[in-house]
């Protein structure tokens with residue numbers, strides 16, 4: 290192309306067989322705007338077109354098949370929108386009907402009765418006959434080239450109706466490869482890596498992904514491209530990690546009045562060994578003069594809050610502000626409440642800043658943060674919004690529950706002369722593969738010890754038929770002075786129905802638990818914030834015995850006296866979600882219970898999830914199972930953060946490749962941290978392009 294730009298940037302309509310109309314369709318339907326976009330629109334499967342099946346061999350299977358025979362009985366049937374073109378293909382074994390609802394005139398012109406054709410399509414069984422609608426059809430004579438493996442692309446209904454069938458799609462990609470030559474797709478991986486890991490070159494990989502001549506080539510191509518994707522992510526993470534290790538940070542070298550006073554006089558319990566170890570790691574990190582970037586993993590109820598608070602006190606002792614940021618309003622409020630409770634007697638103020646805090650109150654908080662008179666703040670995303678300026682933020686604790694992306698964490702850094710130390714807390718243990726991708730840039734601390742005196746939560750599965758018994762059991766627990774949660778599922782798609790069942794459930798609960806003896810409270814997402822808070826507070830203070838809720842309470846609620854968690858329609862909860870919810874009980878010394886209620890008919894997958902819950906309370910095991918069952922896509926809210934958007938790779942199934950790329954990335958960065966060597970220039974350019982298009986931009 291002109292001006293030194295690559296042919297890959299050419300608008301898609303310039304490709305032979307596309308043109309302005311189809312170009313527009315490809316752009317709007319599939320986001321394919323350039324040659325390059327089409328190049329990366331890989332087929333998701335292939336058909337083997339080298340086989341010709343006898344029509345009689347079709348035995349009720351509705352699969353794709355290819356036949357060869359003579360075309361007879363071409364005719365039109367029906368009127369108006371029901372109009373269709375039909376024909377019969379006949380080989381020496383049987384007949385099959387062919388039917389077209391679209392492009393009738395065009396097809397009619399291209400076929401002739403009595404001629405021989407090769408026909409390919411999905412065989413259906415309809416009204417006692419086999420037929421194929423919209424088959425691909427081609428004259429069959431001695432020079433017909435029977436194609437081998439043919440790519441199948443994901444398209445949309447609209448595209449198919451407008452004539453961009455799979456076949457024409459394949460034709461378009463064929464003409465793409467007439468234009469795009471090997472030098473247009475240069476290698477980006479260093480040759481040492483190609484030979485060490487036996488990877489095919491980039492051009493071949495992309496070409497073979499569209500048109501593999503053998504299965505072996507397809508495998509090689511797929512392997513190579515997955516490898517590249519994961520390698521690039523590992524290099525990006527590796528560079529970020531390197532950046533952290535050289536990033537200067539504030540020095541917290543004093544352990545002063547606030548930390549010691551709290552430790553000696555206000556700590557409500559003895560720290561566990563694990564909590565002490567983590568605090569030591571944090572003190573070491575923050576004293577070095579480099580910025581801390583640490584992930585604190587601790588299963589539900591393991592006592593992360595106190596670690597967060599004591600780290601904040603450390604910041605205060607060194608003359609800095611500290612914030613704690615949570616992904617939801619409820620969780621931010623919870624942190625605010627527990628921290629202000631713990632700090633009450635010390636006369637240290639913490640404020641809450643969320644989107645709902647407005648007017649004068651908000652102004653005062655912002656002013657306090659800006660002039661440094663306010664040392665601590667807890668909040669939601671509101672904290673990283675533009676008007677919030679800290680005078681000297683020294684530590685940001687981020688309770689992220691996987692909802693903040695890598696990029697969002699980085700936003701906080703931009704506000705200071707030096708970036709604050711960052712402590713990311715997460716309650717769901719993260720499977721190793723996921724941690725490598727999502728948090729690969731952080732040092733990791735684990736609280737692997739629960740506070741003393743905890744008893745394992747007993748988990749059972751009960752059917753609706755046992756409801757009376759379950760309620761009886763709950764009454765018994767409440768009569769002993771305990772509290773209970775009853776949680777209803779809430780999913781966006783059926784939100785209205787879910788709210789209805791919550792309301793019905795609430796009425797039922799009031800029937801099972803007579804109002805003269807038991808007090809119930811309800812919280813759900815549609816409630817006014819104030820009412821929600823009031824009801825929540827009644828439960829936290831012990832004024833209500835039962836909290837009926839949707840999953841809004843999933844994260845962070847801490848009521849140690851609660852000993853029963855009942856999940857209604859448990860089959861509809863995800864594994865990690867159930868684990869989080871179960872973690873709301875068993876936070877005190879009492880024996881706690883988790884009851885998973887379902888109807889009598891439960892799908893296989895749900896039974897599997899419930900059985901896992903019944904069999905273990907080990908958060909790591911549950912997280913691994915969850916990842917295997919669901920994939921990383923929506924498990925950790927990573928969809929929004931974009932970190933795991935791989936076209937081909939999948940960190941669950943490709944964990945072996947992930948390990949390999951991690952090693953390779955580490956080795957490469959150790960040898961050439963700034964990617965200055967000539968053999969790394971291709972990679973460097975790719976990273977730069979990558980960064981400018983994605984979430985990484987915010988960090989690099």
Ligand SMILES: Nc1ncnc2c1ncn2[C@@H]1O[C@H](COP(=O)(O)OP(=O)(O)OP(=O)(O)O)[C@@H](O)[C@H]1O
Pocket residue numbers: 558559560561564587588589590591592593594595715716740741844845846847849872876
């Ligand atoms: N060392 C300890 N000894 C006794 N109790 C403790 C200890 N550490 C924390 N706790 C108590 O354990 C409960 C859970 O602690 P915390 O709320 O910090 O857990 P968490 O790790 O934040 O869990 P989650 O992620 O589930 O919110 C709290 O009631 C807390 O007061």
